[in-house]
Amino acid sequence: MKYVSTRGAGPVNLDEALRKGIASDGGLFLPSRLPAFGPDDFNAASDIRAVASILLRPFFEGSELVSDIEQILAETYSFPIPATPLPVADSNVSMLELYHGPTAAFKDVGAAFLAACLSRLEGDVDAPLTILVATSGDTGGAVAAAFDHRPGMRVAVLFPDGRVSKRQEHQLCCWSENVLSLKVQGAFDDCQALVKAAMADSKLSSTYRFSSANSINIGRLLPQSTYYADASLRHFRRTGTKPGFIIPTGNLGNGFACVMARAMGLPIGPIVFATNSNRTIADYFESNEWSPRESLQTLASAMDVGDPSNMERLRELSGDANALRKQLAVTSVSDEQIKAAIRQDFAQFGIATCPHTATATHTWRHLDPDARRQDWILVATAHPAKFETIVEPLIEESVPLPAGLADLLSRPASAISIQPDITSLAAALTDN
Numbered sequence: 001m002k003y004v005s006t007r008g009a010g011p012v013n014l015d016e017a018l019r020k021g022i023a024s025d026g027g028l029f030l031p032s033r034l035p036a037f038g039p040d041d042f043n044a045a046s047d048i049r050a051v052a053s054i055l056l057r058p059f060f061e062g063s064e065l066v067s068d069i070e071q072i073l074a075e076t077y078s079f080p081i082p083a084t085p086l087p088v089a090d091s092n093v094s095m096l097e098l099y100h101g102p103t104a105a106f107k108d109v110g111a112a113f114l115a116a117c118l119s120r121l122e123g124d125v126d127a128p129l130t131i132l133v134a135t136s137g138d139t140g141g142a143v144a145a146a147f148d149h150r151p152g153m154r155v156a157v158l159f160p161d162g163r164v165s166k167r168q169e170h171q172l173c174c175w176s177e178n179v180l181s182l183k184v185q186g187a188f189d190d191c192q193a194l195v196k197a198a199m200a201d202s203k204l205s206s207t208y209r210f211s212s213a214n215s216i217n218i219g220r221l222l223p224q225s226t227y228y229a230d231a232s233l234r235h236f237r238r239t240g241t242k243p244g245f246i247i248p249t250g251n252l253g254n255g256f257a258c259v260m261a262r263a264m265g266l267p268i269g270p271i272v273f274a275t276n277s278n279r280t281i282a283d284y285f286e287s288n289e290w291s292p293r294e295s296l297q298t299l300a301s302a303m304d305v306g307d308p309s310n311m312e313r314l315r316e317l318s319g320d321a322n323a324l325r326k327q328l329a330v331t332s333v334s335d336e337q338i339k340a341a342i343r344q345d346f347a348q349f350g351i352a353t354c355p356h357t358a359t360a361t362h363t364w365r366h367l368d369p370d371a372r373r374q375d376w377i378l379v380a381t382a383h384p385a386k387f388e389t390i391v392e393p394l395i396e397e398s399v400p401l402p403a404g405l406a407d408l409l410s411r412p413a414s415a416i417s418i419q420p421d422i423t424s425l426a427a428a429l430t431d432n
């Protein structure tokens, strides 16, 4: 399998695409062709790991990692990813729970797979690879958890001091010696600029062997298509119909993975992207104009993206706005609607939903009557206990911590404070 940049560079094999993250021309890697499957190809697969083994094998053609696939998948699916039926009278609706991983959000799946691959390709105990990750909350924790304790690998997590929630901060700062937690005296944009500057600095970059694990790495996208495959196959076998998916979307990584799964022949019906008040994608579908902008702060903060990078991949795979409108729908959900949805989910389903997941439940409730008759799988991207300060006052009950999260929050946490400049970053890397 070859991987080509959305802007033309390449082709490279999987290993090179994983190592580079972003293509040399600034574009994003995509497989040069997608393998084609039918539901029967998965008849022998009884769990998600077995589904992933069939679905992902073609993507490893020509990779050094071919002989390690089963082990990589064992490390990726270390937690369950169930689709739980919701109490809805007139159709089949379920919730795909992507939040049972170590940091209780879907990013754990992609981060675990990428870590399993990269540590095999690049792990070196004498000269560790240093993964730099700037985070506004969720990504840093997932990446730290995935690389924690991996020999020959080091992670530096950069987060803006005072601008992540208490629980988020703890999840960024409670790891073993190979994870360095850096509290940057600045905003998220300063963290991101610092990572870019460090990677562009050839001297620093060769001293520390910098790499990134951000969401545009193809190694985070590929495994995300497996839970759509697994959930749709289960539904299809049980009911003979293709479920639709409603997916909370920000940078479009998780949503794109579902489009890719459908394009490979998995039994997936309509796909709807649920966005928050950041309307870049919704406006594009309405007006055919792509106009990225500054992001707005919303309650669904992990989806606060004004310039979704994976649109470049989606256009390459599926075409422009005119073509996209025939294949997908997009909704935009306001903070007021998110709050109302969290209350209604608790009243109607008896479950707490996180603010991101609530964009999907709101969208489902407001589908037109025809679409409502279709079977749907609503995607839950994070556990509500991660966003308890928003959720608990709305449902007027406390949200119990899942065991994994409780364990993390009971560990000691520490961080090193740095200024948002490259000298401070280099000093922190050298001294620790």
Ligand SMILES: *Cc1c(COP(=O)(O)O)cnc(C)c1O
Pocket (backbone or CB within 6 Å): 105, 106, 107, 138, 139, 215, 248, 249, 250, 251, 252, 253, 254, 255, 302, 303, 356, 357, 381, 382
């Ligand atoms: C990252 C994130 C999203 C958005 O996912 P994208 O792949 O950026 O679209 C949604 N919900 C939660 C909880 C997240 O952490």
